[in-house]
Every structure is written in structure tokens, then in C-alpha cells.
Amino acid sequence: MLEEVKTEIDDSWHSVLKNVFENHPIKMIERTKNSSGFTLIHGDLNPGNILSPLNGNGKTYLIDRQPFDWSLTTWLGVSDLAYVMVHWWDTDLRRQWETPILREYHTHLISNGVSGYEWEQLLDDYKLTAVQSIYVATKWCALEADRQRMKWLWFSQLQKSITAFMDLECSELWAG
Numbered sequence: 542m543l544e545e546v547k548t549e550i551d552d553s554w555h556s557v558l559k560n561v562f563e564n565h566p567i568k569m570i571e572r573t574k575n576s577s578g579f580t581l582i583h584g585d586l587n588p589g590n591i592l593s594p595l596n597g598n599g600k601t602y603l604i605d606r607q608p609f610d611w612s613l614t615t616w617l618g619v620s621d622l623a624y625v626m627v628h629w630w631d632t633d634l635r636r637q638w639e640t641p642i643l644r645e646y647h648t649h650l651i652s653n654g655v656s657g658y659e660w661e662q663l664l665d666d667y668k669l670t671a672v673q674s675i676y677v678a679t680k681w682c683a684l685e686a687d688r689q690r691m692k693w694l695w696f697s698q699l700q701k702s703i704t705a706f707m708d709l710e711c712s713e714l715w716a717g
Contacts, residue, residue, distance in 0.1 A: 542682035545689070546696060557703055558675065564715040565672050572617070577658045578666050580618040583607065586625045619663055620670035622646060627674040627705045628698050635701075636708065643667055668711045674702035 543555060583590070584607035593601040608614050622642065626635045647663050681695035682688045706712070 542679055542688065545682070545692065554703055557706060560712055561672055561675050568669060568715050572669060577662065578617045578619065579615060581614060582616050582618060583621045584612050584614060586621040587629055617666045617670055619646065619667045620673065623667055623670040624674065627671050627701055628677065632701055632704050635705065665714065668709045668714055671705050671709055672711050674698065674705065678702055
């Protein structure tokens with residue numbers, strides 16, 4: 542994957558990716574020891590799986606949930622928000638809207654009876670799950686044919702994911 546984009550990326554990406562693959566899996570495993578924030582997730586919340594009325598009136602539907610044997614179906618609820626905002630939103634829009642959306646999400650969790658899930662934990666969970674976006678982008682490169690054929694998709698997702706990683710200072714999750 543890095544060979545495919547070596548002239549299009551900053552050299553720092555190599556160390557970011559190494560850092561993620563060395564440290565992030567351990568943090569994900571550690572996070573499973575505390576059940577707060579866990580719920581059923583959609584797993585593939587992308588713009589094609591969101592149906593909402595054009596005029597803003599009416600219900601919004603999330604379709605094409607991923608309940609397969611191979612897919613993650615129970616995880617941190619905020620992971621669906623991380624997936625849609627990091628992968629699919631323009632970086633400037635993500636930067637502008639992610640904190641207000643996460644605050645609104647947290648407010649709704651609390652108002653609907655969720656207790657013991659503090660804002661700081663939700664924010665750490667968001668960062669942890671935002672890093673998962675890097676895995677999605679790199680998975681597209683597992684097959685040599687997809688490396689070039691799907692570059693239009695995975696390279697954009699990789700750029701957004703690494704930018705989010707740096708914006709959110711995700712490496713602080715395992716520093717110290």
C-alpha cells in the first residue's frame with residue numbers, strides 16, 4: 542500500500558502506521574474489559590446506507606446493517622459515528638462538526654438513561670474507533686488487484702484517517 546502511494550504521502554505516514562499497528566490492537570483489547578459504551582452497532586454506516594428525507598421532515602433510516610459471522614456487531618456505539626465522520630466526510634466538515642455531534646450524542650445517551658459513561662470516556666472511545674478507519678483503508682490493499690482498482694476509495698479514506706489520527710492526537714491513547 543505504501544509503495545503504491547509513496548510519492549503522494551508525507552514521510553511521517555510510515556511512522557504513524559507503524560505506531561498504529563504496534564499499539565492500537567492492544568488498546569482495543571484493553572477497552573473490552575469495561576463494558577460501558579458497548580452496544581449493537583451498524584458496522585458500515587456510510588452515505589449509501591443512510592436514507593433520510595430531502596426536506597428534513599420525517600424519519601431517517603439506517604439500512605444494510607452488517608450482521609455477518611465475520612463482522613463486528615457489538616462494539617462501542619460511537620464507532621458508527623467515527624466510521625461515518627472519518628471515512629466519508631470532508632476533513633473540514635469533520636473538524637467543524639465532530640465535537641458538537643459527539644456532545645449531542647452523549648447528551649442523548651444520558652437523557653435516555655445511560656449512566657456511568659462520562660464525556661471523557663466517550664471522547665477516548667471516539668478516538669480509539671477513529672483509528673479503526675486506518676484498518677478499513679489498508680484492507681482494500683490486501684489484494685494486489687484492489688490496490689490499483691480501488692485506489693480512488695482507499696487512498697481518500699487513508700488520507701482522512703491519518704489526518705483524523707493526527708487531529709485527534711490519537712497516539713496519546715497509548716502514550717505514557
